[in-house]
Amino acid sequence: MEFDPSKLSVPEMYRLMIDAIVPRPIAFVSTQGKDGKNNLAPFSYFNAVSTNPPCVMLCLTHKREGGVKDTLRNILETKQFVVNSANEWLAEAVNQCSAEYPYGVDEMQKTGLTPIASVKVHPPRVSESAVQLECELYKTLQFGEGHGSSTLVFGKILMLHVRDDLYQKGRINIAEYKPLARLGGQSYAKLGEVFDLARPKV
Helix, strand or coil: CCCCHCCHHHHHHHHHHHHHCCCEEHHHHEEEECCCCCEEEEECCEEECCCCCCCEEEEEEEECCCCHHHHHHHHHHEEEEEEEEEEEHHHCCCCCCCCCCCCCCCHHHHHCCCEECCCCCCCCCCCCCEEEEEEEEEEEECCCCCCCCCEEEEEEEEEEEEEEHHEEEEEECCCHCCCCCCCCCCECCCCCCCCCCCCCCC
């Protein structure tokens, strides 16, 4: 099958992309508006970018009816956010927080998760997450306009928290970390089989 993006609708292209580009790590992002109201939402257009400076990226799509999502609004207002890990034991909460609640609703309260104070930023961390990255806004890039467009957010990591029992010999124990991944449609995935391959030397 061959598909020309110029001949597809935005929803058709979206479905093909999220089905083809898998698995995607999930950033469980907590933010706080300048009015002090908290927000928590998952995003699967997420990855690492650089280690010097240490940066991550989030791609936040815009609402169908126009305007930006609460997470982006808060990041642009305060220049701060926290990326909390989405772990297997948080699957229900992560999914619940994907609902489009009105601005000002605290999703952490809605899901019964426990907020804990961050060290260098104002948004709270999710206590139940195994890893939390406190970030400040580094740069944004705009892609397109209207439905299907997005803002790419780069965040510089100011502080990284790892649950004590997961940190072993300078590494995070992936078997205990149990990251949750996003697939297409309504599907999620667990890590599955893990195997090692030594990098070849030329």
